[in-house]
Amino acid sequence: MAMAALRREGRRFAPLVSSPNPINAIRSTLAPAEEQVGLGVRSISTQVVRNRMKSVRNIQKITKAMKMVAASKLRAIQVRAENSRGLWQPFTALLGDTPSVNVKKNVIVTISSDKGLCGGINSTSVKISRALYKINSGPDTECKYVILGEKGKAQLIRDSKKDIELILTELQKNFLNYTQVSVLADDILKNVEFDALRIVFNKFQSVVSFLPTTATVLSPEIVERESEAGGKIGDLDSYEIEGGETKSEVLQNLAEFQFSCVMFNAVLENACSEQGARMSAMDSSSRNAGDMLDRLTLTYNRTRQASITTELIEIISGASALEG
Amino acid sequence: MASTAAVPFWRSAGMTYITYSNICANLVRNCLKEPYKSEAINREKVHFSVSKWADGKPQKPTIRSDTPEA
Numbered sequence: 001m002a003m004a005a006l007r008r009e010g011r012r013f014a015p016l017v018s019s020p021n022p023i024n025a026i027r028s029t030l031a032p033a034e035e036q037v038g039l040g041v042r043s044i045s046t047q048v049v050r051n052r053m054k055s056v057r058n059i060q061k062i063t064k065a066m067k068m069v070a071a072s073k074l075r076a077i078q079v080r081a082e083n084s085r086g087l088w089q090p091f092t093a094l095l096g097d098t099p100s101v102n103v104k105k106n107v108i109v110t111i112s113s114d115k116g117l118c119g120g121i122n123s124t125s126v127k128i129s130r131a132l133y134k135i136n137s138g139p140d141t142e143c144k145y146v147i148l149g150e151k152g153k154a155q156l157i158r159d160s161k162k163d164i165e166l167i168l169t170e171l172q173k174n175f176l177n178y179t180q181v182s183v184l185a186d187d188i189l190k191n192v193e194f195d196a197l198r199i200v201f202n203k204f205q206s207v208v209s210f211l212p213t214t215a216t217v218l219s220p221e222i223v224e225r226e227s228e229a230g231g232k233i234g235d236l237d238s239y240e241i242e243g244g245e246t247k248s249e250v251l252q253n254l255a256e257f258q259f260s261c262v263m264f265n266a267v268l269e270n271a272c273s274e275q276g277a278r279m280s281a282m283d284s285s286s287r288n289a290g291d292m293l294d295r296l297t298l299t300y301n302r303t304r305q306a307s308i309t310t311e312l313i314e315i316i317s318g319a320s321a322l323e324g
Numbered sequence: 325m326a327s328t329a330a331v332p333f334w335r336s337a338g339m340t341y342i343t344y345s346n347i348c349a350n351l352v353r354n355c356l357k358e359p360y361k362s363e364a365i366n367r368e369k370v371h372f373s374v375s376k377w378a379d380g381k382p383q384k385p386t387i388r389s390d391t392p393e394a
Binding site: 173187253 | 331332335340341342343345346349366367368369370371372373374375376377379382385387
């Protein structure tokens with residue numbers, strides 16, 4: 001019985017050995033290397049899954065590299081941002097920072113980044129700017145925008161087109177330095193009439209936390225008005241003024257310099273936050289890519305094993321059909 | 325009385341305090357000797373593009389890419 005079965009097996013395999021084409025077909029479908037879809041396919045194709053795995057792996061490498069680059073840039077710029085905080089602190093001690101001041105002409109300076117892929121910091125800046133606009137727009141007050149950076153421009157163009165005064169882009173071509181920011185501030189001062197400037201930026205607390213902040217700089221006339229009204233600014237008269245300048249002269253110089261210093265700090269802090277946000281965004285992106293790759297590998301292996309099993313089943317059932 | 329306060333010469337020429345201090349800083353930087361001088365000149369490079377808007381329409385952007393004493 002067994003011998004008869006074996007002889008039948010031998011007879012069954014003989015035609016298979018003699019004709020090369022079916023063997024090639026079987027060999028090619030058993031090997032996981034090349035498989036074609038169509039032409040009476042007998043097995044499930046893993047080509048699609050393999051392509052996806054390759055592209056996801058490439059994306060993971062790219063996002064990892066971007067994270068490293070952002071981390072190194074962050075290290076460089078964080079030191080400068082923290083050092084620049086000392087520039088405007090004396091101004092706040094002297095003149096105060098009063099976001100609740102009531103003025104006629106408000107100008108909102110929104111600082112955003114030029115490049116994308118940095119998480120949600122630009123959206124939060126734009127959200128705060130829009131909120132400030134709503135708060136400050138009344139029957140006799142007007143509000144205008146000055147935008148730094150491409151991403152803020154893209155978002156604010158959509159619905160606030162007629163309130164935009166100036167747009168400044170391409171800021172980070174050279175290393176950020178005080179001279180560049182002061183020329184920017186000078187441009188803004190010359191082109192825009194304002195009573196109060198509200199600068200919106202993301203303050204850098206730590207690598208994972210960025211706080212959207214507003215800094216208010218008043219024009220010299222408003223400072224005079226506030227100083228008459230008393231309060232912190234009213235103590236200005238207790239300071240001695242050296243040189244042959246009057247108080248309004250000194251106030252004007254101080255206000256311009258204050259704007260320049262506050263802008264410098266704001267731009268640096270925003271750049272820091274941008275790099276930090278990009279680092280964490282790229283980190284979560286590469287982690288997601290890793291998860292996706294794991295899932296795809298499981299699917300790939302399952303598909304591969306299923307195709308092998310199908311092949312085996314077909315061969316064995318074909319063999320048993322021939323003999324039985 | 326032409327003016328109530330004596331305005332310094334640069335203010336009446338149309339400069340702001342920022343421009344004034346930048347020019348002074350540039351003069352100080354030019355007093356350095358090499359190699360510190362080229363490092364300092366590197367620190368004051370300026371490049372940005374500004375475009376004024378009027379009535380919701382952008383006008384042609386101008387690129388300010390000079391070293392800032394213009």
